[in-house]
Amino acid sequence: MSDTSWTLHVPAAPHLSAGTAMNALAPLLHDWLPRQRWFAGKGHRITGFSLRSGTELLPVGGTGRTPGLLHLLVEVEQAAAAPHSGDRPPPRHSDCYQLLLGLTGVLAPHLAHARIGRPESGPLEGLTVYEAMHDPRLAGLLLERLRAPGSLGGLRFRRSAGSAVPAGLTPRLSTAEQSNTSIVYGDSCILKLFRRISPGRNPDLELTLALARQGCSRVPAPAAWFETVHPRGDRGEPTTLGVLQHYLPGALDGWDWGLAAVDTVLGEGRDRSGDEAFTAESFLLGRATAEVHSALARALPGAVLHRPQLEALAAGMAERLDAAAAAVPALVHHRAGLRTAFADLADLGRRGRAVTAQRIHGDLHLGQTLRTEDGWKLIDFEGEPARPLSERRMPQPAVRDVAAMLRSFDYAARWSEMTAERPPDPGACARAARWAEVNRAAFCAGYAEAGDHDPRDEHVLMRAFETDKAVYEVLYEARNRPSWLPIPLAACARLAAARR
């Protein structure tokens, strides 16, 4: 339990302790949380809840007739999956989640799908708890808070200098498949609420603010954000909870566009112009990525990786490979070949090579790109949410992003091929592979043209990062979507044989 004490005001019982309210909510959250897409601990038993902070953004009014809005940071403790010996208690881990809960006496029928439950006893008895951001009134209230900088309880609302956020915009919850929750306001702004909270400044705010200061138009600028100092990060900064960005209306998602382009290639005899147009787009996307990298290198401190750092990087990758091979037997066959990618990386350091590192996107793929009338934009600078924040904020070789994007082209090609609803076609696999190759090359060529280095000249680094990513994908697919496992396994087979 944290040391934060708080008070919940509801009409029936005005001063409730955090513990009492949490007791009332715990049984509801126990059932509801594991069903949420953004809940990271699926499949592990929840063993406890503790409240980090609670802030009443709006009290329930008129004996429950107008809804209240409650902001909670809840630490969810779970039994870890690791095996344990019988005489020791099972290992546990905990994650902190951000919840915005609506409280109402009578839930309107159009919000029935947002219902979380109705506490049977205690201070919230008689109220229905629901997901607040489904309710336009409560989502609108959050926007109003963001428009007016200041503190409320443990929360701090901040605005970017000179940013204008219109009032009265109509909110709608984004339906995009995502690991956080986003609300689009009118066609002007989009608010991303981080769900799993790591103490400290989120790179999705840190990097987008830095890019805006550089005048980089490839990334939507943050207009406002909110944060808490309970807890602070290990560098003493507040913890980011949500970022409001300018919305790009009518933008085309790079992943969807990529899939459509592969589909044209797979449909024999059809017009191929869509495919060629996409290759030109891949080139432009490479250019946009290089521009963002250059701006990040100017904006934030970098580092130079020498032998110890390169060896440590390679060792981390080799460890992840071993862990993945232990969990996915099909990977064992490729392990020796894949290890050479990491051995070659360590060897770079031993041969005295120094590698420049800088802040990067950290989780770049086609689904993190949007094509607007004004060219390609990159979004979601959070990095890989599963990795610790301190690691995500470290300078890294820029080619890590390039390698990740190359994996995404491969995924788009194979994904389309595997889901195509047409008669079996022996040539499809080769055509999809060719599409990936052409677009990967176009992306690299665009990157080289706009950036200060050509990723194709950095074969050892590229192969190591691409391998590390493919190994990660193998483990992810084995756990979450076994039917997709052939995609990264095929990449691993290729990468294992790719030494030169």
Ligand SMILES: Nc1ncnc2c1ncn2[C@@H]1O[C@H](COP(=O)(O)OP(=O)(O)O)[C@@H](O)[C@H]1O
């Ligand atoms: N500035 C924006 N303009 C238009 N759409 C956006 C914008 N930012 C995000 N989106 C949409 O929301 C989706 C999720 O955003 P993202 O930042 O990637 O969230 P997550 O961290 O949950 O993956 C994107 O795939 C995109 O469709």
Ligand SMILES: [Mg+2]
């Ligand atoms: Mg995303």
